[in-house]
Each structure stands twice: as C-alpha cells, then as structure tokens.
Amino acid sequence: MAGRREGPLMRIGGQHSRGSRIAIAVAIGVLLGCVFAFLYPDGVIKSSRSFAGSNSARLSQVISSSCASSTERIKTLESQLAILTGKNRELSSQVNDLSMKLQIAGQGNTKALYKAGAFGTVKGFRKNPVVICDESVNPRLAKSLQQVAINNELIVALANSNVQSMLELWFTSIKRVGIKNYLVVALDDNIESFCKERDVPVYRRDPDEGIDSVAKTGGNHQVSGLKFRILREFLQLGYSVLLSDVDIVYIQNPFDHIYRDCDVESMSDGHSNATAYGYNDVFDEPAMGWSRYAHTMRIWVYNSGFFYIRPTVPSIELLDRVADRLSHEPKSWDQAVFNEELFFPSHPGYEGLHASRRTMDIYLFMNSKVLFKTVRKNSSLKKLKPVIVHLNYHPNKFERAKAVVEFYVNGNQKALDGFPDGSE
Numbered sequence: 001m002a003g004r005r006e007g008p009l010m011r012i013g014g015q016h017s018r019g020s021r022i023a024i025a026v027a028i029g030v031l032l033g034c035v036f037a038f039l040y041p042d043g044v045i046k047s048s049r050s051f052a053g054s055n056s057a058r059l060s061q062v063i064s065s066s067c068a069s070s071t072e073r074i075k076t077l078e079s080q081l082a083i084l085t086g087k088n089r090e091l092s093s094q095v096n097d098l099s100m101k102l103q104i105a106g107q108g109n110t111k112a113l114y115k116a117g118a119f120g121t122v123k124g125f126r127k128n129p130v131v132i133c134d135e136s137v138n139p140r141l142a143k144s145l146q147q148v149a150i151n152n153e154l155i156v157a158l159a160n161s162n163v164q165s166m167l168e169l170w171f172t173s174i175k176r177v178g179i180k181n182y183l184v185v186a187l188d189d190n191i192e193s194f195c196k197e198r199d200v201p202v203y204r205r206d207p208d209e210g211i212d213s214v215a216k217t218g219g220n221h222q223v224s225g226l227k228f229r230i231l232r233e234f235l236q237l238g239y240s241v242l243l244s245d246v247d248i249v250y251i252q253n254p255f256d257h258i259y260r261d262c263d264v265e266s267m268s269d270g271h272s273n274a275t276a277y278g279y280n281d282v283f284d285e286p287a288m289g290w291s292r293y294a295h296t297m298r299i300w301v302y303n304s305g306f307f308y309i310r311p312t313v314p315s316i317e318l319l320d321r322v323a324d325r326l327s328h329e330p331k332s333w334d335q336a337v338f339n340e341e342l343f344f345p346s347h348p349g350y351e352g353l354h355a356s357r358r359t360m361d362i363y364l365f366m367n368s369k370v371l372f373k374t375v376r377k378n379s380s381l382k383k384l385k386p387v388i389v390h391l392n393y394h395p396n397k398f399e400r401a402k403a404v405v406e407f408y409v410n411g412n413q414k415a416l417d418g419f420p421d422g423s424e
C-alpha cells in the first residue's frame, strides 16, 4: 500500500549528493510551509477577527500584520521553490509536485501565489493528490483489499444472481489474461459462494449495513446508486478502482493501458473519434439569417459501466453527488447523472464539479457498437487487439460475448459474422 503513495520527498532521499541533501532540507521547508498554508489559509486573521471586537484600529493592525507574515511565508515558499528549481534539474518533477501542493494550499485564496512561466510551458493541474487512507470506514474491506490490490489499484464489479452466467464469462476472461487484482462485490449469498467455489476474490458486504436494504428492496436506479456508495469506501481506503460491469470481456490487462493522470478515466459510448472525443456541432436556424449557424460542442457520454477512478477529493465528490441525485430523482438514469455531474459547468444556482477527465481509446476500450458496426467490417481495424470489449450496446450479451472470445482469443475470424449490427 505504501509503495504508490511514496511522496516526492522520499525519492529525493534516495540520492546521495550534497546538493540533494540541501534539496531535502529545502523541500521539507516548502512542504511544511504548504501544510501550514493548508491549515491556516488566511493566517491567523480569522481567529483574530473574532476577538478583536469593536476595536477596529486594533483589528486592522492585527490583519495587516497577519497579512504581512502570510505574504512573507508565500515569498519564502516561492524563493525556496526557485532555489530548488535552480539547484537541480533532476528534481524538476519533484518541484512540479511541490508546486502543485502550493497550488492546492492556495485554493480559495485570492492572493497571488506564483508567476506564470514562459509561453507554452504553463500547465494547469489535473492529477489531484490522493486522499489520506482512512481504514476506519471499513476495516474488513481494508483487509481484503490489502490482499487483492496491486499498486493500490484493482478491478471491482458488483454482481447479484441475475448476472451469474455473465459473471462467469467475465472472471474467466480475467483469469485467462492473468489479472490478479480484481474483486467481486457480491450482492447476495449465492454469488458469494459461487465466487468462493471458483477461487474468485469476493467481498460480501455486511448484511446489516443500512444501504444494503436498498440492494434487496430498491428499484433498479437505487441499486445503481448503491454502486457509487460502495465505491466511495474503496476510494476512502486509498485505492484506485477500475469499476467494471460484468458484460465485459477482458483480452489484455487494462492496467497496462491506463494513463492515471485524471480523476476519472472512462470508456466512451462514442462510435468514432469525433463522437468519443468531442466535436463542433453546428446548429442551423435559417430564420436568424446572418447568424443562422450556432456552434455547439458535443461528446457521446462516458460509460458509467467501465471507468477508472483515482482516490481524490473531486472523485469522491463525484460519487457523492451522483449517489445523492439518484436517491432523490427516482426516474433518473445513473449514466446520465454521472455524465451531467462530470461535464456541466458552474452556472447561476449551480456549482459544477471540478474533476479532471480522460476518454479512453475507443479501439482499446471498445464498446459493442464500435465492434459490430465498424471494426469487424474493416480489415485493418480487425487486426487491432482491444484491451476489453463491453457488450453494452446489445441485449444478447452472452452470445456476443462468447463470439468475442472466439474471435479475439481463439482466432476464429468468422466468429463475429453471424450477428446483425444492432438488435433485431
């Protein structure tokens, strides 16, 4: 568990030059500064304000001296950062990490914290830091995850008895690829014993846990809400999760093809580069004459049945927002809600989520529309080896999934031919 969260400072410690020892000292200083800035973003002003009372002269004096000291602190941080940058170019990635911590420390702070670099060198930050592991949220799950996860990440699927045969095809493909870090969250006893008998890592939630009554008695959308609540615990325990539906065939190990640079990295429901990655869609309203063309941006939704989510604050906020909406909007569809929360910007009366997002490659993380409508008919695309195929676009999932195994695993070039593009 500790391996992946080894901080930049620990890596600096591995070098032996005198320069690096200075760097360690400076880095510790910067980090302490960051921590302090975190805890007291406005210095001690706030607490001073509360007891300054009506003595406004004294109050402004307190504020100005606090401001001065916090400006000084920021100046010190900046100059320490500058020293670090100059001292050792090898440390540039560590400097980046520290600079990001500085950015976080400055969140909600209106004070300027740093200078923008030269043209073309400036990069906002998308890789949010991971949360501190909190085992108290679920010690039993924490224990299972220590055994199952590799590099603090794992595939997680929820399953009940309705999907047993699909689940079997799912874990058989996972085992065939040699993936070890996966876990089935069993929603009933039958699935739990089914997995145990087949040596499939399984976790059964405690039956008395409040939200489980939802799993048994709730409607479909409420069970979807459950997925987001369960996921939250995994993230709180410090793990990155590749959430997977069970109508998915694994052909390669997805962990070899994930970027890990965003809060959420998801497969797309798109069927082409444009639809999956976004495009300019022009809306035409002839009555407007000169301005008849209005430009819009479109992107096909992310598939909420297969996404990689890092244990960050925006990720957990996303899960909470989706679960909350699903429990209050009985008619909503979890995938639509998931996408709205991810993509809609802040606007009057609404504060948008600020999570970073990455769309997975549509030929590596392939949906069944891409496969059956395009790939199987194109001799060059047919040669590509996907990482997974998700049978999300078709109702006869089991038959098509078996055909996918025949085609990609057993090399039967005709295995996909008998199916229509869509359902009939």
Ligand SMILES: *[C@@H]1O[C@H](CO)[C@@H](O)[C@H](O)[C@H]1NC(C)=O
Residues within 6 Å of the ligand: 273
């Ligand atoms: C789709 O995008 C991929 C990755 O950017 C690129 O390699 C490929 O050429 C694109 N295909 C088409 C048809 O534009």
Ligand SMILES: *[C@@H]1O[C@H](CO)[C@@H](O)[C@H](O)[C@H]1NC(C)=O
Residues within 6 Å of the ligand: 378, 379, 380, 381
């Ligand atoms: C096959 O796919 C490639 C890559 O998207 C594309 O460039 C090519 O035109 C396609 N061929 C046919 C026959 O559609």
